[in-house]
Amino acid sequence: MLKLRRTMMYVPGNNPSMVKDAHIFGADTVMFDLEDSVSLNEKDSARFLIYNSLKNVDYEGTEIAVRINGLDTPFGLQDLEAIVRAKPDIIRLPKTETPQDIIDVEKIIATIEEKAGIPVGTIKMMAAIESAQGILNAREIAQASSRLVGIAIGAEDFVTDMKTTRSLDGVELLTARSQLLFAARAAGIYALDTVFSDVDNEEGFANEVKLIKQLGFDGKSVINPRQIDVVHEIYTPTDKDIEKSIRIIKASQEAFKKGSGVVSLDGKMVDKPIIERAERVLTLAAAAGVYVFEGGEENGY
Amino acid sequence: MDIKKIAMAGTLESSDVSIVIEPNSGEGIEIELKSLVEKQFGEQIKEVVLRTLKELKVEKAIVKLQDKGALDCVIKARLQTAVLRAAEENTFNWGEED
């Protein structure tokens, strides 16, 4: 089954009450942040806190990412030394500008994995692109490492770099979002959208989620648990989509059983991309609890 | 590690613990614990403190804790932070503390 990353929830790295059970709100990925949400004189405490939490708290299978400080800061290397050993699923790099940024971090991760007796390559990476330079290099960044599972756009720094500000319709981000998507799709990795900071503006948030879903993003970074259900709801396929997808998959399974290379449904030929899309629809539907994959029984919706 | 100066870590927020560690002119470890959950978890908290200090090879210190219901792993993290700050150490032997 496809791994979903509809929501990646930011959790400030120095907040014990959030760190102990951030996964219960249902985000597809929980990301503990050692970077922007932690003040300079608390970098050490956040690092110790996340390190110990990852080693002791049972996040019950939720994908865990940790955003480290950049290697160009005094904290980046120590962050890696600690966090790699605590084995999150993903280490996320902030402010990635060039493929070399990825390669540098990847090397360090590999060295630490080796020292710590963790199979090299275990820990995946994700990169945030937050500048004009980064967007222009997005294609190379996306292909810089086999550890890289996704790239994300960080809009706040990006719009500042572009000498503009964020708007509700997101026109200032359109090119960057598109470029990032191209890079991600060409590399076959995930594309994640930026945060929406005004938690109380539910309508504005929902509109932005609809926009980025239509553009093709796999999901969105969220800063509050209250935003999770909104994203998941928008990413949940309609009953009609699910029904159609079930029929497409059944038709393709039957064709496979018969040994036929051609799949047809209602007299029309069904192409491979349509089958792939149907699979994705059913994965999203299953994650939303409105569809049960075969093997289990369908419980309707 | 030697406790060279007074240092603190943590906060007084819910689920956190505020720890102050001081050099001890006498011998050994002294613990002063104030906790919201002292009746239920006081002994367990002291055990975590002693175990963590042992791992860090701290033999002499006064540790004052104001606990707001922190889990063991949070207490350990805050104490490690405080000890490193008090010992004026910038690096840590990650992965060797267990």
Added chain:
Amino acid sequence: MAINKIGREVPAFIEGIGELKPYQGPFSVEPTKRRFGRKLSVITPKESKLLNNIEEAIKKTGLTDGMTISFHHHFREGDYIVNLVMDTIAKLGIKNITIAPSSLNGVHAPLIEHIKSGVISKIETSGLRGSLADAISKGILEYPVKIRSHGGRARAIESGDVKIDVAFLGVPACDEYGNANGHSGKSFCGSLGYAKVDAQFADQVVLITDNLVAYPNVPASIQQTDVDFVVQMDSIGDPKGIVSGATRYTKNPRELLIAKYAAEVIKESGYLVDGFSMQCGTGGASLAVARSIKQTMIERNIKASFALGGITGQFVEMLEEGLVGKLYDTQCFDLIAAQSIGQNPNHVEIDAGFYANPHNKGCAVNVLDIVILSALEVDTDFNVNVMTGSDGILRGASGGHCDTAAGSKLSIIVAPLIRGRIPTIVDQVNTVITPGETIDVVVTDRGIAVNPLRTDLIEKFSKTSLPLYTIDQLKEKAEEITGKPKAIEYGDKIVALVEYRDGTIIDVVRNVK
């Protein structure tokens, strides 16, 4: 000592209190007495009920050592009456008084002095909070406090288990002949549901008001035929403590998560059908459940026949929007509710007996479908504590908890699995207020447990995506995170007797060392 049905050791007799019966199950007591009747009295034509001050009232009632007096708690943390009356009683040198208020709050800390000086010797209440509660937990009172639920208190008064010599009742609007309500005046509080019982059964009734209105004051929650005296004062309460502003919806993600699960439980329970009824507390999660249910009601085009209990602005809104037919209100929880009850004929004031007395001919909780309740602790037998903190100290209120749990078709506890480092689900709660056999579902932020007695619900929920666990699994889940808490060490002295709504003893609270 005897072991009651839920395995708690309770005394069979206490010197100065009398014989006690152990709890035997929610509907095991067959009442045999007759309804209590107060002393008859006469007020002749031209006689005035109006008095100048509380001291005069106390003297006129002939209050003496050893008597029982009562109060209501409609003024909550804004109440001046209890302290004023007790100060005056102390000044007059009267001792050994039993006070039987419907509840006590943090504002009643001055009672500690009256206990120490022997003015107060016994207390019977629903709630205890703040430093008074701390002092009682440490054993300041010679006799244990009797903790009663709202329905249990009404039962005790109506059956004569509690004989009130004088009721001192603060009333926000009153005429000089004793017709009173809570609808207007600077101390307005809305419903006077708890006071109504006292007014009808106390031998003498003193109303105290800061808002004397023209005769006749109608509609009257308390009627002239029950009232002996009316005292006018400048101020009977602090409006800021009496009604809070609008109760707001929570933004706390944990409460919202609990509410999401609880709403799902209700939707899948089969009880959310046209004409259903419900009661919600004022907790963040409770209110969020109500909001979610409201959404579903609109989507499914169903309406509630009534909402019960302490009423909040959220239910007033639903009444006004036609989603709820009637509000049965013993106590208004916020400004909007307190304003509505005097204006909307479908917002109906009910007394505590109508609400929840198990020994009348059918109280409102009997026809309640769904209730959402909070908990400080729940044990693996589903017993619930809302009275003592995890440190064993009194700090809560019995309220309508056990009444609504027993009466309703679906009782749901909402609580976080862990508070700080304290697990909510435990092997044994510190104090049982509500027996587990009357609790149907426990909803936490980390999972849901259904009482094994409710196989029907288990079957329904197992077909959904609700995170179902056994109560033992939830307990283990909590302990894995927090570690196993050490049990609280209690002393030998019983500081409180917890009466179940039927008058039997369900548990005791001992002093904390």
